[in-house]
Amino acid sequence: MNQIEFKENKLLSRAKKSPLLGRMLLYLITILSIVSPLSGCSSLSKINGETTNVEVKLGNIDDFVKYEKSVNSEDITRNYFVDVSEGIYPFIKNHKFEIPKEYKSNPQQNIVLTKCYYYNSQGEVKLIYYQWNEKNNYEKSNEVFEKIFYEVRSNITKQIGSPSEINLESKTINDDSTFRDDIKWNSSHNVYMFRFGDNENRHNEINLVIYKD
Known part of the structure; x- marks a missing residue:
């Protein structure tokens, strides 16, 4: 009872x-x-700080591994290379990467956050790939992902300035087709964030990459 x-x-x-x-x-x-x-x-629609905590920086892989361990992230690194397209990382052909380190966490009960660190043999991280997804068995919510999207956008803008490019399909699509929202920042570290969703709450996903050549 x-x-x-x-x-x-x-x-x-x-x-x-x-x-x-x-x-x-x-x-x-x-x-x-x-x-x-x-x-x-x-409580499910409320976004906590851990969910949207994105720091625009790159560095040594050892430091990132140490951080992920300190916050009890789950190491989900695969035993093979996970490729990334030029559309996401334009400099992919300029580098030879090790198998990227991957981590998963649940910053709040209905959200799964994964991070993938691409680094070279010298340990230099050139690309960090974030992805927010809905946790299984929880009700899908455009509202939650819209909040995450705009809070991360605000967080990044405070760090490196206004976006250089914004394309928000979610503001123009009224039917049940899938939309894609894109925001890009150009600075010493480039940032590209894109979100997939639809008005029927069938799918929600946010991706973000921080990178440099």
Whole structure:
């Protein structure tokens, strides 16, 4: 028996002893039954700082590995190279990378965040690939991913200035087709963020890359 059910049973037993008290308690039970599920939804749509904490920097792979271990990220590194297209990393042909280090975390209960660090034999990280996805068994929510998208955008803009390119299909598509939102920043470290989604909440995904040549 959960806490709400326990409270309701106690209230109902008291209600039998007084008609006036009964009406008041039944009203209270109704309010509790409405507020309880809504509060659960609110907690899922709230975005915490860990979910959108993106620092625009590159460095040595050892430092990033140390950081991921310190926050208890799960090491999901594969035993083969994970390729990346020139559309995402324009300088891919200029480098020979080691097998990238991959980590997974759950910054909040309905979100899975993965990071992939591409580095060379000298340990220099040239590209970090972030991806936010919905965790299985949780209700899909455009609202949550829109919040993440815009909070990350604000975070990056504070660090390196305004975007150089913005294309938001989600603002123009009214049917159930898939949209793609793109934002790019050009600085000493380039940043490219793109989001996939649709108005039917069938799919939500955010990708972000921080890179340099």
